[in-house]
Amino acid sequence: MPRKTLQTFEIQYLQVMDCDGNVDKRLMPALSHQQIKELYEFMVLVRTFDDKAFKLQRQGRLGTYLQVKGQEASQVGAAYALKDEDWLFPSGRDVGALITRSHPLHMLFQYRGGDERGVKAPEGLNNFPITIPVSTQIPHTTGSAWASKMLGEKVVHMALFGDGATSRSDFHEGLNFAGLFRVPAVFVCENNGYAISLPRVRQTAAETLAQKAFSYGIDGIQVDGNDVFAVYSAAAHAVEKARQGEGPTLIECITYRAAGHSTSDDDLKYRNKKEIEEWQKKDPIERLERYMRGNNLLTDKSRDDVLKRTRQRVEKAVEDYENVAPPxxxxxxxxxxxxxxxxxxxxxxxxxxxxxx
Ligand SMILES: Cc1ncc(C[n+]2csc(CCOP(=O)(O)OP(=O)(O)O)c2C)c(N)n1
Ligand SMILES: [Mg+2]
Incomplete structure (x- = not known):
């Protein structure tokens, strides 16, 4: 048997669209105009929900909330690659993925209002409840994917988690088992630069998080996590591969947590404004808007329509949330x-x- 050397484990980095909204046509995933508009509307909806949740918390109308801001492309792009029959295993920050998977908005407010019933997916929606203990959803995903494999179902199981999660034992156990049993799972790591106040470089000595996949005999890839086309492309490929019985994949999305860790954080105590402003230039929604405007998929009028529609949906969800009878x-x-x-x-x-x- 030839011995593998470190060179064998080259990490691919996928970017389809640059910050100015120019795409590399050779890498562009097969998405119709309608689907691109849908991805955009999901991302705007997630941000509208997120802004509202932050304000509600400040007004004392919601509990602690973890903002998605800056990570919309990673969450929407990954979740969009799943079929209805597939399963999603989200972490506390993944309301954007849950929104893409049709979880009712008012229930997400309800959950963050302290009412656990909000994460019980309505019948027919294959979304696991949010897990608060960091990375524990990873072995759940592996176990659930293993069950599908044993039952002969062509169902894919996707876990979403952060960079900090890759330092915990559950990540390693979950990936080891997934690799060994070649379960139909996709592990999406949203590397947003921080685990609360701990920067990524102080999290692990590993050069990339994607390379951790190789220890477990599975594929690992890095993608530009603020480029929805790159995230979708890598996720769709990994989902299809898993569905065909060709094993799991770890996708590291390089993104940025544009807000504090949670509503109880003061992030300027451990990072500076300049860094935040630098990342602002890579904002995933503005980037997609540039692409869409350049390709006649977005005008001022259609953008206003999207903003109006999403605001209305979110306001209605707040009303529904505040009218839910307490448990x-x-x-x-x-x-x-x-x-x-x-x-x-x-x-x-x-x-x-x-x-x-
Ligand atoms: C097992 C466990 N340890 C500690 C915590 C406290 N905690 C909540 S979020 C978090 C950081 C998670 O960082 P990361 O995985 O990068 O996800 P992000 O918050 O950036 O989305 C920690 C340590 C927890 N929830 N669970
Ligand atoms: Mg993080």
Missing amino acids: RPRDLFTNTYARPTNELKEQMNEFTEGPDG
Whole structure:
């Protein structure tokens, strides 16, 4: 057996569209004009939702919120590559992917308002609940993909997670198992430069995060995560490969967290304005707009229409969210175990009254 050398593990970096919106036609994925417009509208919807969520938190109408801002291309591009029957395993920041996967907007507000019922996907939507413990959704994805493989289903399972997640054991266990059993999974790492206040360079000595795939015998690729065409292209390729039984892929999206870690953060304590402004020039939505304007897919009028439509949808979702009846206190007990213990039953009867209690 020939020995593999480090050179064998060359990392590919995919960029289809530059910051000015020029695309390399040879690399452009097969997307119709309608699909490009749809991708754009999803990205605008995600940002509109995100801005609103931030404001609601500041007004005391929402709990802690993790903004997507800056990562719309990574989340929308990756999730858009899935079919309805595929599964998505999101992290706390991945509301953009969930929106692309039709998760009702008001339920996402509900979840961030502290009501867990908001992440229970409506019947027929194959979205796992958001996981808050960093990277634990990765072994879930592998396990679920393994189940599909054993059942002979042609269903793909996609995990989304951050750069920080690649330092945790769940990432390594999940990828090791996925590689060994060649499960139909796609692992999308949104390298947004930070894990809370810890910069990527202090996260790991590895030169890239994509190369971690090679330790587990799976393919790894880096893409420009602010280029929706590159993300979609890599994700669509990986999804198709997984569906054909050719194993998992790790995609590292190089992107930037344009907002603080969460609404409880003051990011200027650990990074400077200049860095934020530099990345602003690579904004994923503005970049796509430049491409679309240059290709007669967007005008001032059609942009205004998109903004108006997305604002209306988000405002309606806020109204619906604020009209949801609060959960019953007894749900705290009934949702904990399939069969509550006698002690829990006693406590439930002591603390709640009647069917709505
Ligand atoms: C197991 C675990 N440890 C610590 C935390 C606290 N925590 C929440 S988010 C986060 C950083 C995650 O960084 P990254 O994976 O890069 O994702 P990002 O927040 O940048 O999207 C940490 C440490 C947690 N939620 N779970
Ligand atoms: Mg991060």
